[in-house]
Amino acid sequence: MEEAAAAVHRRWRRRLLPKLMLLLCAVVHGQQPDSLGFISIDCGIPDGGGYSDESTRGLRYVPDAGFLDAGAGLSAGINPPYTDRDLAARYLTVRYFPGAASAAGERGGCYTLRQLSPGGRYLVRATFYYGNYDGAIAMLPVVFDLHLGANRWTAVNVTAADAIYIFEAVVSPPADFLQVCLVNIGKGTPFISGLDLRPLKPELYPEATANQSLLLLNHDRPPARFAFNRYQFWRPASYYKLFRYPFDPYDRLWQPYGDDPSWTNITVAAAVDVTNISRSDDPSPILRSAATPANATVRRLDFPWSSDDAATTTYLLLLYFAELQRLPAGAARRFDVLVDGDASAGGGRRGYTPRYLAAEVVRSTVRAARPGQRHVVSLVAAPDSALPPIVNGLEIYSVQPMPELATNDRDGLPIC
Numbered sequence: 001m002e003e004a005a006a007a008v009h010r011r012w013r014r015r016l017l018p019k020l021m022l023l024l025c026a027v028v029h030g031q032q033p034d035s036l037g038f039i040s041i042d043c044g045i046p047d048g049g050g051y052s053d054e055s056t057r058g059l060r061y062v063p064d065a066g067f068l069d070a071g072a073g074l075s076a077g078i079n080p081p082y083t084d085r086d087l088a089a090r091y092l093t094v095r096y097f098p099g100a101a102s103a104a105g106e107r108g109g110c111y112t113l114r115q116l117s118p119g120g121r122y123l124v125r126a127t128f129y130y131g132n133y134d135g136a137i138a139m140l141p142v143v144f145d146l147h148l149g150a151n152r153w154t155a156v157n158v159t160a161a162d163a164i165y166i167f168e169a170v171v172s173p174p175a176d177f178l179q180v181c182l183v184n185i186g187k188g189t190p191f192i193s194g195l196d197l198r199p200l201k202p203e204l205y206p207e208a209t210a211n212q213s214l215l216l217l218n219h220d221r222p223p224a225r226f227a228f229n230r231y232q233f234w235r236p237a238s239y240y241k242l243f244r245y246p247f248d249p250y251d252r253l254w255q256p257y258g259d260d261p262s263w264t265n266i267t268v269a270a271a272v273d274v275t276n277i278s279r280s281d282d283p284s285p286i287l288r289s290a291a292t293p294a295n296a297t298v299r300r301l302d303f304p305w306s307s308d309d310a311a312t313t314t315y316l317l318l319l320y321f322a323e324l325q326r327l328p329a330g331a332a333r334r335f336d337v338l339v340d341g342d343a344s345a346g347g348g349r350r351g352y353t354p355r356y357l358a359a360e361v362v363r364s365t366v367r368a369a370r371p372g373q374r375h376v377v378s379l380v381a382a383p384d385s386a387l388p389p390i391v392n393g394l395e396i397y398s399v400q401p402m403p404e405l406a407t408n409d410r411d412g413l414p415i416c
């Protein structure tokens, strides 16, 4: 009898208590994902300071306290003149993790995102805008690390007070939570402006698994405004700034590639069918503009990039295509998709023809043979092609082994 009661008790402790605690945590802090499954955190705003974000037509941003250990970090507003930049609200405050709270080498601030589906795929985005929040602008650069679970994600190297740093990753956490941590590496106080989590359709980004994540390449490529490498090809860039939700149902950020004089854009008003790339019926305005050479006698487009890190890595390229012009009968647009001049090694494609108003993604991988190596993806017209190549969208990720996504910084119950 007693044994049975003890067993029930043990089971309660082991199985039910954590669930109950989780529920309590979530209720206490009101940190359920919104109706889209999105978690949108504005770091450093006071408890109760949630709001509807204008730039995303009403996504609800919430305070960060509920995602942190009680009392972790301090909040601050950015200082003039850096407030005066027509910034989204989430850049106006930061959470920072000074002194003893984050001794060098320690995981200073850890955000715990809960109520995830184990094995599901998620986009995680962390944003940083220094804005002289601590009045110590002379101390720049500030460098700290960002971790996903126990894995290093990237270094955040803040060299300018008025620059916005944006990092995105696609992850597949094996547990129902994911931690994003800021790590002091002895080069200044870690801080953060915003943290977003977006559930993705399971068939998007199958390369992200329990053991490896996709890190959106961060490589400065002027004239693009931001370092992250997810591009749309609308122009002029000054007008078509950033596409995100509701234009992208998953709220990925698509920035203009930049107004390179060597290419022009072809646009259509008609919808592009995206069922083959996202199984979602939302026609995507992002893909309704394509780049093509400005000079019709030039029969190729080249997109160079190089490593953002000292480490060698494998890159995953996603090239989005949809034909936007009705071609005369018998005429075709046909081109090779080459990576570093090769169609075979990385899964490039020979003689590819985009479908009329229907989007497809061509994936390609390339392994960097040495750190900092330069690479180029080239679209080269086939000799019999009536028209030069086009491209409608481009993403570049590094594929990073991340075996410890589910690691919490403490064992046992989640702390809330």
Ligand SMILES: *[C@@H]1O[C@H](CO)[C@@H](O)[C@H](O)[C@H]1NC(C)=O
Pocket: 141, 143, 155, 157, 158, 159
């Ligand atoms: C940070 O960026 C600056 C400027 O690009 C560079 O000189 C410096 O080496 C970087 N620091 C680290 C730790 O990467």
Ligand SMILES: *[C@@H]1O[C@H](CO)[C@@H](O)[C@H](O)[C@H]1NC(C)=O
Pocket: 209, 210, 211
């Ligand atoms: C992850 O790695 C573990 C151990 O190496 C392996 O058993 C498991 O099948 C891998 N999971 C995936 C999704 O690749």
Ligand SMILES: *[C@@H]1O[C@H](CO)[C@@H](O)[C@H](O)[C@H]1NC(C)=O
Pocket: 295, 296, 297, 298
């Ligand atoms: C187009 O390119 C061809 C060959 O590269 C060149 O001879 C020609 O001058 C260019 N035309 C213009 C308008 O730039």
Ligand SMILES: *[C@@H]1O[C@H](CO)[C@@H](O)[C@H](O)[C@H]1NC(C)=O
Pocket: 273, 275, 276, 355, 358, 359
């Ligand atoms: C989607 O792909 C399938 C298989 O390649 C093809 O038959 C179908 O026409 C495509 N649909 C669209 C809208 O592109």
Ligand SMILES: CC(=O)N[C@H]1CO[C@H](CO)[C@@H](O)[C@@H]1O
Pocket: 234, 235, 236, 264, 265, 266, 267, 289
């Ligand atoms: C350079 C160029 O042709 N830009 C065009 C890109 O598309 C927009 C929208 O259709 C046009 O307004 C631009 O003129």
